[in-house]
Amino acid sequence: MFLGLLRKRRSIRQYEAQPVAQEQIDILVEAMLRSPSSRSLNPWHFVVVTTPSIIGELARSKPHGAAFLAKAPLAIVVCGDPGVSDVWVEDCSIASVNLHLAATDLGLGSCWIQIRERNFDDSLSSEEYVQKVLGLKDGLRVEAIVAIGHPKEEKQGQPDSSLLYGRVSYEKYGQTGGSIVS
Ligand SMILES: Cc1cc2nc3c(=O)[nH]c(=O)nc-3n(C[C@H](O)[C@H](O)[C@H](O)COP(=O)(O)O)c2cc1C
Structure with a gap:
């Protein structure tokens, strides 16, 4: 059940050395490519990386929150083309979440590493890196x-x-409702 998947989903940052099988990578790619996008413009590009030295370089893309990537056997870099769609960020986010959930469904662990709006150092953005x-x-x-x-x-x-x-209102902002009260 989809709700069961949502209930167990977490960000996982520690991985076994065992590689991710190509059949599983293929499923992850399919999950991303099945993402909806605004006006069906599909502005995303995905780079699937399994080469440890390249993963190691990506793990240095920002000072905090990316180092754990160095020990991951697989990294998928989610890119978007603003020339194709003005809402490439939304479209890429949906694809990233589909990827994260598909990984959970396959029994894999995954974690989003934010690159946009982050910096490698004082002179270079994480994106440029x-x-x-x-x-x-x-x-x-x-x-x-x-x-x-x-x-x-x-x-x-x-x-x-x-x-x-x-955080959930009913009919008008601030109005309570629903059957679950916290
Ligand atoms: C937009 C976004 C950016 C995130 N960036 C990072 C990141 O750069 N590094 C990291 O370790 N986790 C990152 N995370 C994972 C969050 O820290 C994590 O989802 C949050 O702490 C809740 O934990 P959970 O996913 O296990 O429920 C990001 C998550 C989202 C949605």
Whole structure:
């Protein structure tokens, strides 16, 4: 059940050394390519990386929150073309979430690494750094890297008590409703 998948989904940052099988990579690619996009313009480009040295370079794309990627057997870099769609960020986000959920469904662990709006250092953005590492074509933007591998850590799904039901209004903003009150 899809809700069961959502209930168990977590960000997993520790991975076994075992590679992700090509059949599983193919399913992950299919999940991304089945994403809806505004006006069906499909502005995304995905770079699937399994070469450890390139993954190691990507793991240095920002000072915080990316180092764990170095030990992942698979990284998928989610890029978008603003020349194709003005809402490439939304489209890339949907594809990234589909990827994250498909990985969970396959029993893999995954975690989003934010690249857009982040910096490599004082003079270079994380996007510029990743563009150089991967040799992206001019104009292609980088939203995120999704790290993927067989999980080496176990996490329970987020508890029901953590769900922000108070952020949900009914009919008008601020009006309570529904049957679950937190
Ligand atoms: C847009 C976005 C950016 C994120 N960026 C990072 C990141 O750069 N590094 C990281 O370790 N986790 C990142 N995460 C994962 C969040 O930290 C994680 O989803 C959040 O702490 C909730 O934990 P959970 O996913 O296990 O439920 C990101 C998640 C999202 C949705």
